[in-house]
Amino acid sequence: xxxVTQSPTHLIKTRGQQVTLRCSPKSGHDTVSxxxxxxxxxxxxxxxxxxxxxxxxxxxxxxxxxxxxxxxxSELNVNALLLGDSALxxxxxxxxxxxxxxxxxxxxxxxxxxx
Amino acid sequence: xxxxxxxxxxxxxxxxxxxxxxxxxxxxxxxxxxxxxQYPNRGLQFLLKYITGDNLVKGSYGFEAEFxxxxxxxxxxxxxxxxxxxxxxxxxxxxxxxxxxxxTFGGGTRVLVKP
Numbered sequence: 215x216x217x218v219t220q221s222p223t224h225l226i227k228t229r230g231q232q233v234t235l236r237c238s239p240k241s242g243h244d245t246v247s248x249x250x251x252x253x254x255x256x257x258x259x260x261x262x263x264x265x266x267x268x269x270x271x272x273x274x275x276x277x278x279x280x281x282x283x284x285x286x287x288s289e290l291n292v293n294a295l296l297l298g299d300s301a302l303x304x305x306x307x308x309x310x311x312x313x314x315x316x317x318x319x320x321x322x323x324x325x326x327x328x329x
Numbered sequence: 330x331x332x333x334x335x336x337x338x339x340x341x342x343x344x345x346x347x348x349x350x351x352x353x354x355x356x357x358x359x360x361x362x363x364x365x366x367q368y369p370n371r372g373l374q375f376l377l378k379y380i381t382g383d384n385l386v387k388g389s390y391g392f393e394a395e396f397x398x399x400x401x402x403x404x405x406x407x408x409x410x411x412x413x414x415x416x417x418x419x420x421x422x423x424x425x426x427x428x429x430x431x432x433t434f435g436g437g438t439r440v441l442v443k444p
Binding site for chain 2: 218247249254255256257258259262270272304306308317318319320321322323325
């Protein structure tokens, strides 16, 4: 049973560029959330996708956008990269309707470095 | 807004001794609390959760947590720590809104278990 998979594992970009990160949820899950974890900090919620729509969003600028595909996989796009966007980006999946008892399952993340 | 706080940046303990990682929470309504562990360059692994019921929650790898409503705390405990327990630990609260179910994390506590 495949868990949450993210690609790529590492990425180096230059300020002003754009980046796309990818996530495949755990088998059977239909909801994908994205988190940003800066060095030495806890993860911060970016947004959540369900039924191919953004359902909830954290305090992140519009430079951060996403997409969910019919197979439930998801992409996180960041435009006009800033040095402060350097972080570990975590994808988490869950199954809608399972309620508050279901924990989120996290991937190993994509380490983004902006130079 | 819901929040959790982890007052200790780092906890040092000798192998075989009890381990406690502290967490306090602030929520409106019933708290849905979680503990996750993160090993270097990895995602977050679910340890345990409190939704309702017994105040002592049993989790993975011998960990347990004690929910205390009067002190608004949810401390993580392990009776006998192992060197392999050295990692970063995060407490989180689930924001159970109609539009989604994001997690709000604390800043993390680094645990170092010395042989």
